[in-house]
């Protein structure tokens with residue numbers, strides 16, 4: 094993708110695939126969009142997909158699959174036990190990551206459930222660059238504590254730092270000193286930190302962390318859900334990786350870890366998940382939980398068709414053309430917004446483009462969920478569904494007080510190979526209009542707030558009639574246009 098030069102024109106990402114199956118999209122008129130978001134409690138998770146024009150909620154389970162993946166699904170070996178499909182998938186993972194043992198699960202959070210059950214006890218600590226929602230929930234449910242050790246510079250929204258997901262080694266050493274190495278259940282690195290903008294982790298940082306873990310006898314775990322984007326950034330941003338193939342970089346990363354788990358809804362463009370384990374004893378400790386929570390050992394809750402597709406998808410992930418598409422489209426979107434003075438996370442990362450709601454709607458206090466309000470407003474003016482990744486995605490303290498998020502983001506995910514560049518340009522245009530009219534956007538308040546993972550089901554309403562005013566301004570500027 095990156096290798097073709099343009100003549101006499103600003104270069105744009107060039108897709109190294111063609112589209113052979115399409116799905117019709119609808120763009121509802123704005124008053125119907127207002128109705129839809131109101132009925133969804135201003136929670137984009139609760140919108141009906143039929144009411145959405147561009148679904149940028151997530152890349153999870155919605156990446157486009159290749160013809161080879163679909164073809165592989167047809168030869169799946171449908172057996173409860175001992176399926177040849179399982180062997181093909183386990184062999185592919187062994188080939189890529191070099192770990193001897195593999196446990197299949199139905200998706201990424203199921204891996205977290207098993208890891209937490211086996212490794213986390215009350216009073217133990219999981220040190221990590223940054224939490225993911227489900228990861229933290231599983232660790233705290235087991236009575237564990239999460240320590241976030243991303244370097245302070247990683248939390249700066251605008252930056253030109255190439256690896257904002259890196260852990261601050263001094264912070265890790267301080268945490269080990271504070272709790273004692275025996276209380277650290279494991280060190281977890283999320284390669285491609287989801288909640289702070291899909292920002293990558295450098296191979297150098299991974300290697301430095303390995304040294305600290307070995308020195309203290311601490312288990313070292315990789316969440317590889319967003320590894321594909323991370324590998325691309327290693328290749329283009331890290332000197333030591335420039336002359337290595339994606340397969341070689343992958344192996345250098347994998348060789349550092351004791352355990353690698355992933356959501357196959359992201360990595361491998363299929364649906365499912367899995368845990369790769371180096372140590373036999375550890376494998377046996379976790380294995381018993383798979384039939385209990387997931388399914389028998391040779392499918393773990395996944396359909397065999399998805400397992401076949403995953404084996405092919407993992408192989409395709411070793412292709413730079415394939416993994417560069419997402420980050421390059423994201424860079425295009427981020428750079429365009431940035432040029433127009435619209436606050437976004439920089440440098441561009443993986444997963445999607447992240448609007449910085451703290452600056453976009455700096456008049457909305459965190460207690461009124463600025464990122465949630467911005468996501469709602471964006472849907473109203475564009476039919477685009479993004480995801481709040483801010484205070485709404487946090488959980489309250491036991492005493493009921495709010496945990497204000499470090500960052501208030503609206504994530505606009507670009508699932509791999511799904512959108513066209515003109516759709517990205519439409520998104521940029523509507524975001525630019527919204528930015529011009531940002532003072533019209535107001536806050537949100539809860540009508541119904543669930544106690545756990547409230548962002549999934551929570552219902553909210555606007556604190557005033559700002560949404561009607563926004564619609565009126567849109568009408569005045571765009572007339573009858575959708």
Ligand code: F0G
Nearest residue numbers: 151153200201202225287316318356358
């Ligand atoms: N780890 C990371 C880094 C993730 O991004 C996700 C999911 C998971 C674990 C859990 O995996 O969904 O298969 O159970 N992220 C999705 C998202 C939900 O939209 O970003 P899962």
